[in-house]
Amino acid sequence: MTDAVMGTKGVHVQSGPCLGAELTDEEKEIINNVIARAEKMEAMEQERIGRLVNRLDNMKKTVCGDGVSRCLLCGEQLGGAGDRAVVCEDCKKNMCTKCGVQTNTRPRSVWLCKICSEQREVWKRSGAWFFKGLPKQFLPSPMPISKPKERSPHQTPAAPPVTMQTQAPVTAPEPAVNPPIAPKPPVAPKPAHLQTQSFSEDGDPASPQNTPVMMKKTVNVHAARPVSSSTAAGLESDRGVYPPLSSGSADREELKSVSPRVAQHQNAPSVDDDDEANSYDSDEATTLGSLEFTLLYDQGNSSLHCNIIKAKGLKPMDSNGLADPYVKLHLLPGASKSTKLRTKTLRNTRNPTWNETLVYHGLTDEDMQRKTLRLSVCDEDKFGHNEFIGETRVALKKLKINQKKNFNICLERVVQTKRSSTAGGARGITLYEDETGKDGSELEERGRILISLMYSTQLGRLIVGVVRCVHLAAMDANGYSDPFVKICLKPDMGKKAKNKTQIKKKTLNPEFNEEFSYEIKHAELAKKTLDISVWDYDIGKCNDYIGGCQLGITAKGERLKHWYECLKNKDKKIERWHTLLNENHVSSD
């Protein structure tokens, strides 16, 4: 046997990239050499199998009887007058004892006709028992040319590489072919196929040396097995080494039809995944529930009435599958704590009915244009943090003045990072540092204050009324403040210009109802500015500045309007709400 190195072949190229990273060229050469030797062995094996199949075909041609009343093989009469009939275990046909073969397998001996006995031998000797069929297709055309040269060891002809290439790709896909094939009875389907083939063949019995005839029959026999032969034929046609025959084309089409099916099968799971994802999103949105409420802006009273009616289908938040829901209201933008309103908590229900009206006071027309109302539905837990269920928001400019509007809105999952407020956090020197750092940044609202102004011509005095404040920022750790109000008429008139209200303990919505008066001529009033500031009283420490505003000719918006109306309308009391801002302020205490 020659050890000459064979050229690179299809299988080698395929295996090369897989192992190329690890193997050197020398090692690949050695491995390819071994594979080439194996292919030579395989070629010889295929030739031998061809001879076996050929012999079996010849036996089938010699059948004389019908297998019922006459011996299947020799055709002699069976029955009372003739020989004793025995039944073949495989094909179930009658035969005489001379034409049958008795096998001595336990637990009982069985008869086989000579054809079926030979059939079993072919299965054993060809390896079909192992490969679940005759896996390889043996082509006739290259053998007559390459066969004589192949037996001369001193030459390295071009034909053997072609032969090797013929066999090599067939070997590689073999593992892929075998698993899908279900285990089939090795004998039952074969006789029919072979019998069909044998009837279609005409000609003299071929001797083992008659190579072309034998090869031709081998091909025909293999064509009877569509699965393996179609794959092999398709592969050969794809390689383009041999012109595809008509049957080859048919096999090729069959092979192509299989591929789309496989691809389609592979696509199915991803489609299901997409559906599941969509379904999940939809379920989550639906589960949050919906909220029904009405809003009414009472312009005369500068108040917003929020009637929280009910909610439906809230998301279960407790282990019992229910929730303990309540609704929180906030006005955005602004200090969230100072504008917070809250309903009662209803226990163990996902469809609560509150019928509760919460009122925001001190909302101006300007606020109604800028503000947004946020309604959050939460679950109250006795031993843990309250949990967010869902929320919705309403731009207040949508509301018409003095008209009630109904809402029934689905809740959404909008969890925003709350801006960290100075409530309960910064105090003392830290507070002033923070405020210094905020130079140039947006002013933060700290609540609002209701102020009344009136110039009394009879007394020659400006009377300033501090009525109340709402939604003050919380400055103490307990979530409240101890607010009081300071007012000062500037430029400075000395001590008499400064006034302070009483301190209201632990509230963010204090009611002061105090009046202060300043003796001043009306003509000079136009040059003055009224400075208003709200403070949080702390025992033993500097008071915390909550917010402030100024009324005067240099003020803007609502504040300017209020001051101007006071100047023009003598002896008339005018009340206005003003927003408190966290402007920089020098501590006067």
Added chain:
Amino acid sequence: MFSSSSTMTDGDYDYLIKLLALGDSGVGKTTFLYRYTDNKFNPKFITTVGIDFREKRVVYTTNSPNGTTGKTFKVHLQLWDTAGQERFRSLTTAFFRDAMGFLLMFDLTSQQSFLNVRNWMSQLQANAYCENPDIVLVGNKADLADQREVQEKQAKELADKYGIPYFETSAATGSEVDKAVVTLLDLVMKRMEQCVEKPSADANTSDGSSKLSAAPAQQKKCAC
């Protein structure tokens, strides 16, 4: 590389049986097969590159139930030799599928190679033609008694656990080498008979040997 003799080139045989040797690197797979095919010993260790195979023509005799000598067949053995090194693993496991029987080898002087037998069994179950292929466990280098690390009892217990025959061989002396291969060939031939006869619904055709009777029971699980 050793070339086969010219007598191997003819197709005058009844069966072509492919067997494969696997196990850790250095346990003696190549020298074992060389001893079996050529009855020679090469003490020098040359690591196998990827894959190789040797061939041998043997005569197989079936034992008929009544005790008389059965028919004789000429069997062409194709004995595949695999590299035990990890870097050839993907190449060698590709050849497992075509092998009809396996020689699972370890080194009696190397406890590690014995422990790795379990790993090789997993490789076999994953890559062979079926989940319970015919296997013979071989503990090689039995002649090095003074260096032995694996006791015969341990190996037998492992073989019994898997239900496979066990042999202690020596490629140096040739002891038990033929017997191990013949036992594996016998298992493969019996499985072949059963696969072909299965449609006739014959019962198991076990011989009197207790070792061999376990194999048919396992073979029933094979999806032939």
